[in-house]
Amino acid sequence: AQKITQTQPGMFVQEKEAVTLDCTYDTSDPSYGLFWYKQPSSGEMIFLIYQGSYDQQNATEGRYSLNFQKARKSANLVISASQLGDSAMYFCAMREGPGNQFYFGTGTSLTVIP
Amino acid sequence: DSGVTQTPKHLITATGQRVTLRCSPRSGDLSVYWYQQSLDQGLQFLIQYYNGEERAKGNILERFSAQQFPDLHSELNLSSLELGDSALYFCASSPRTGRGYGYTFGSGTRLTVV
Numbered sequence: 001a002q003k004i005t006q007t008q009p010g011m012f013v014q015e016k017e018a019v020t021l022d023c024t025y026d027t028s029d030p031s032y033g034l035f036w037y038k039q040p041s042s043g044e045m046i047f048l049i050y051q052g053s054y055d056q057q058n059a060t061e062g063r064y065s066l067n068f069q070k071a072r073k074s075a076n077l078v079i080s081a082s083q084l085g086d087s088a089m090y091f092c093a094m095r096e097g098p099g100n101q102f103y104f105g106t107g108t109s110l111t112v113i114p
Numbered sequence: 115d116s117g118v119t120q121t122p123k124h125l126i127t128a129t130g131q132r133v134t135l136r137c138s139p140r141s142g143d144l145s146v147y148w149y150q151q152s153l154d155q156g157l158q159f160l161i162q163y164y165n166g167e168e169r170a171k172g173n174i175l176e177r178f179s180a181q182q183f184p185d186l187h188s189e190l191n192l193s194s195l196e197l198g199d200s201a202l203y204f205c206a207s208s209p210r211t212g213r214g215y216g217y218t219f220g221s222g223t224r225l226t227v228v
Binding site for chain 1: 147156170206218220222
């Protein structure tokens with residue numbers, strides 16, 4: 001089974017609108033970390049936001065927030081007030097297990113339309 | 115600048131050749147990870163080093179090898195190159211291997227095998 005599932009290969013959003021990128025994960029470990037990374041067309045991987053499995057509140061970083069629903073094993077990224085510079089690939093990732101392995105999803109390509 | 119330095123940024127070489135990719139982790143980070151990103155296979159984990167010792171191996175081919183030196187920089191050696199080895203190779207570093215510690219990625223080395 002896939003550890004991280006991103007079911008939206010491509011998404012479009014109007015500039016200044018909010019968008020939600022879906023991510024579900026699979027683990028039996030009670031302790032894990034969830035991450036989102038952004039990869040613009042230039043190729044670099046940029047860390048956006050982190051959520052720990054024991055964190056009671058949803059993580060927020062500026063315009064990014066993580067909608068953490070533990071029972072559903074989902075960790076959706078919400079980008080508010082989209083900007084043209086948000087157009088990029090977005091990867092959801094999880095770190096868990098005895099070796100603290102890092103698992104990445106297949107990514108969602110976001111295009112912001114002016 | 116993420117603090118993780120990868121050189122070279124671009125590399126074009128012929129089939130059958132051998133190349134070395136270099137990574138300097140962020141200051142203070144002990145763990146180094148190598149990933150391969152190709153269009154059809156997403157982000158594939160290759161190998162991890164922690165303070166000079168190999169910690170985990172992923173889908174790394176026998177033609178590939180890596181090491182981490184006492185100054186913590188790491189090198190990924192790719193030999194007998196094939197067309198299918200063309201990809202973006204990322205190095206990432208992390209201060210520790212705990213679940214709360216995310217990766218800091220380098221800007222990647224884009225390898226083209228012709």
